[in-house]
Amino acid sequence: MSSKRMATIMGVTYGIAAIMPFFVGDIRFIMHILIMCLIWAVVASCWDLIMGFAGIFSFGQVAFFVIGAYTSAILSVQWNVPSVVAILLAGVFTAGMGVIVGLPCLKLAGPYVALVTFGVHMTLMPVLRGEIGIALGSGGSQGILTIPPVNILGYTFSSANQIPTFYFTLFLSVVCTVIILAVIKSYWGTAFLALKDSEEFAMSLGVSAFKYKLMVFALTSFLTGVMGAFYGHYIGMLSTRMLELDLFCTLMVMLVVGGIGRFPGAILGAFITVTANELLAPLGAYRAVTLGALVVLLVLLLPNGVMGLWLKRSDAEA
Amino acid sequence: MKKISLISCIAVISLLFGSWAMAADTIPVGVPLAMTGAYTGSGDDYFKGIKMAIDEINEAGGLLGKQIEIIRYDSKEFAPEVVMQGADYLCGQMKVASVHAGWAGWGQDVRAYGKYDAPFFCDDGSQAAVNVFKEDPEKYYNIYQLTDTGIEQASSMFRVLMALPYKYPNKKVVIINTDDAWGVEVGDTLVSNFEKKGWKVAKRETVPYGTNEWGTIMTRIRRIKPAIIHVEIPSAQEVITFFRQFIKKPTSSILSYGWGITPREVVENLGKKADGIVGEMPSGLAGPVAPNAASQAWMDKYIKLFKHQLPAGSWITYTGVMAWASAVKAVGDPYDFKAVNKHLKEVGYKGHLGQIKWDKDNVLRLQAGAPVVHYQVQNGELRTIYTDPPVKPYKDAKFILPRWIKK
Numbered sequence: 001m002s003s004k005r006m007a008t009i010m011g012v013t014y015g016i017a018a019i020m021p022f023f024v025g026d027i028r029f030i031m032h033i034l035i036m037c038l039i040w041a042v043v044a045s046c047w048d049l050i051m052g053f054a055g056i057f058s059f060g061q062v063a064f065f066v067i068g069a070y071t072s073a074i075l076s077v078q079w080n081v082p083s084v085v086a087i088l089l090a091g092v093f094t095a096g097m098g099v100i101v102g103l104p105c106l107k108l109a110g111p112y113v114a115l116v117t118f119g120v121h122m123t124l125m126p127v128l129r130g131e132i133g134i135a136l137g138s139g140g141s142q143g144i145l146t147i148p149p150v151n152i153l154g155y156t157f158s159s160a161n162q163i164p165t166f167y168f169t170l171f172l173s174v175v176c177t178v179i180i181l182a183v184i185k186s187y188w189g190t191a192f193l194a195l196k197d198s199e200e201f202a203m204s205l206g207v208s209a210f211k212y213k214l215m216v217f218a219l220t221s222f223l224t225g226v227m228g229a230f231y232g233h234y235i236g237m238l239s240t241r242m243l244e245l246d247l248f249c250t251l252m253v254m255l256v257v258g259g260i261g262r263f264p265g266a267i268l269g270a271f272i273t274v275t276a277n278e279l280l281a282p283l284g285a286y287r288a289v290t291l292g293a294l295v296v297l298l299v300l301l302l303p304n305g306v307m308g309l310w311l312k313r314s315d316a317e318a
Numbered sequence: 319m320k321k322i323s324l325i326s327c328i329a330v331i332s333l334l335f336g337s338w339a340m341a342a343d344t345i346p347v348g349v350p351l352a353m354t355g356a357y358t359g360s361g362d363d364y365f366k367g368i369k370m371a372i373d374e375i376n377e378a379g380g381l382l383g384k385q386i387e388i389i390r391y392d393s394k395e396f397a398p399e400v401v402m403q404g405a406d407y408l409c410g411q412m413k414v415a416s417v418h419a420g421w422a423g424w425g426q427d428v429r430a431y432g433k434y435d436a437p438f439f440c441d442d443g444s445q446a447a448v449n450v451f452k453e454d455p456e457k458y459y460n461i462y463q464l465t466d467t468g469i470e471q472a473s474s475m476f477r478v479l480m481a482l483p484y485k486y487p488n489k490k491v492v493i494i495n496t497d498d499a500w501g502v503e504v505g506d507t508l509v510s511n512f513e514k515k516g517w518k519v520a521k522r523e524t525v526p527y528g529t530n531e532w533g534t535i536m537t538r539i540r541r542i543k544p545a546i547i548h549v550e551i552p553s554a555q556e557v558i559t560f561f562r563q564f565i566k567k568p569t570s571s572i573l574s575y576g577w578g579i580t581p582r583e584v585v586e587n588l589g590k591k592a593d594g595i596v597g598e599m600p601s602g603l604a605g606p607v608a609p610n611a612a613s614q615a616w617m618d619k620y621i622k623l624f625k626h627q628l629p630a631g632s633w634i635t636y637t638g639v640m641a642w643a644s645a646v647k648a649v650g651d652p653y654d655f656k657a658v659n660k661h662l663k664e665v666g667y668k669g670h671l672g673q674i675k676w677d678k679d680n681v682l683r684l685q686a687g688a689p690v691v692h693y694q695v696q697n698g699e700l701r702t703i704y705t706d707p708p709v710k711p712y713k714d715a716k717f718i719l720p721r722w723i724k725k
Contacts, residue, residue, distance in 0.1 A: 028410035032403055126526060129497045141499040142446040143398075145425045146453070159402060160433075235398045237426050244395040246355055284353040284390055 001262075001310070003185045009310070010181065010264045013271065014174055021163050031162040035234065037274045038166075038173040042227045044254040044266035045180050046220035052261030053184060054216040055196030057110045060101055060117035061224055062248045063124050068094040068225025069232040069242070070128060070138055073147045076233070078137040083150045087229040094225025095218045102217030106210055125243045143239030150233045159234060172230060176223045177267060183219065184263055192216060250277065253295055259305025268306050344387040345380075345652050347372070347639075348408030348417040348436075350401075353392040356527065357421060359554065359581055360631060361393070364420030364441070366624055367632035371639035381643050382650065389414060393422065401426045409434035415652035416642045420631050424499045425450045432458040435655035437645075437662060439638040441465050441631060443577075443600060444499050448679050455679070460659050463681040464634045465600040466690075468503030470683065472550075474690040474706045475504075475576055475598055476511040479546060481709050482596075482717055486545035487570060489517040494535065494560075495550040497524045504550045504576060520544055525551070530559040536567075543569050550576040554583035561588060561595070568722035572596065579693055579700065580630035590698040594720025597700075601634035601682060602691035603670065604702035604712050613670035627700060634688065637674065641667035694718065 024030040047061040072090035075081040101120050105113045127133055134140040149158030157165040183189055191212045194202035199209055232238050258269025280287040302308040349368055352361035372386045389412050391404045401423040408414045414436055422440035428450040431438040437460050445467045451458045491512050495505030509519050520542040523535055551557050557578045579597020605628055608614035620628055645661040646652045666675035674687035682688050684707045692704040702712040
């Protein structure tokens, strides 16, 4: 898909989101859902970049999100670091963690990368709840319940003032996804695709698998960490319950709905999945089953996710 | 095709926005409970009590002449944004008159629902939640804990273990608890109480949910031969697998399951094999013979409706709904939140077992009207052997020595 078409889809999606507060700005519940859509759009896009474009079966995206969230919260609560600085430092720290996790993955093939990265996810909960986490200031099993909101020149962005917070999140989300778009359409993106299609052939052309795989780990971890850090300051509290499988599965559904490797499908996937999840809420216990069935149907009818609709049209036009 | 798209759009918009148009002749109440995920079982037990209370009120003509309408919200696994989303949905969008929950977020819920004024009843049983309340009691004035904290419940468990008519062969205890806020709070308190009393905590193990293979821990237990093994895991499968592996080669130990005895799957699954295990239910109703005629009638109705023994949570959530309804009746307006909260705080409620009152932290501390009920599994069902406070044997019930203890 061309950069122009990708940018158009992103522009329309974010444009529609941007005017929503004019209609639902006074409905806290919907504003909260919109803010969460913007956060998940970045996390899902990062996951799409590493899995869909670079072909690395990383299952550590939620773990990086939580690492970013906890790092910034600990810096703010324990060390009184200003929230904006804490968010940036959290991004840098998460990027470092991404590189550390990425290093052993370079020597592994697909499913083994998934095992290692999911291992990081599974290990994080006992670490944060245990003595190490408590010593670091994670609050152990209780979590951190008093995270200050983002404060920029006296303006606070928290759940208490949702409209400014929404536009701040929109700004962050647009910046992060534009970075992802730029990467996909740059030499990096071509290198990722080449490595994904045939690593040996790409390497014979001088594409360094080591360099690019580490770069994609670092970049996606950084962006995910930043959004995780912002999430902590927005919600004002954190607990290891984010590491339960619920969020992990929901993010995966976002990817499938949007279309894996079909950026900016992940952004659409985030909006569609979160909205569908809320619309199905009255079904109670049957919500998860219904959502699962809808995903199966979608995969059968649109193997490329909702982006498949655009791809079909592009093919037809061609 | 265009017509279909139009119809789909209208359907989606109706689904999204239709719920706002709340009929004015009903009083909506919010019920955020786990309907999917790991906590579905307890969510179901809490809901039964809430629904029973609301059905009774509605059958009797409603509250102030209006029917009460339940609006459910799936709290899933209590991720922070889900807890907050629940509060914004129920209080912000659906404008509920009160919120009735069970486990609700262990402190996260206090912050989420404290932004609003509608009375919020929950069963966090957690000091962390109370600590959040203490940060700003005026802001969180609408939060009501239906049970005492894990610290106080653990102290009650300890008092009863010490009161059992049984001479312990040694002063060694093994404590196993989950790695969540509840498990750690109870485990820490028990360790402190046992050590103060001169006991040796021979092993303390903190385990994650989903631990079903107990081989290594069991080997240590068999080597230690403790007089008491306390397992604090509020989830059925872990305590069931623990017992099955323990009973293969048991030690002469009192097996105490704390809150973990109350998920009904435990006794239903183990049946008479579980005879001898002890445990507790906070803010509970003693059974199978209830303390008085009114509570017996209630329990009989519950068993008839749901076809099983009374699990943890049902009776106290029922009582919570009734306490709120009583306050609304006294005030005359469910949306006069300040007056309803004032009434709840100052007057409390006269329930099946007498007056209940929330303390200065809005916690329903151990009290005669909402006691901790201590059970032993006897003849394949939970039988109350003690109530607390004060610790006293319940009616003519007797503690039986577990069959695996060598005399």
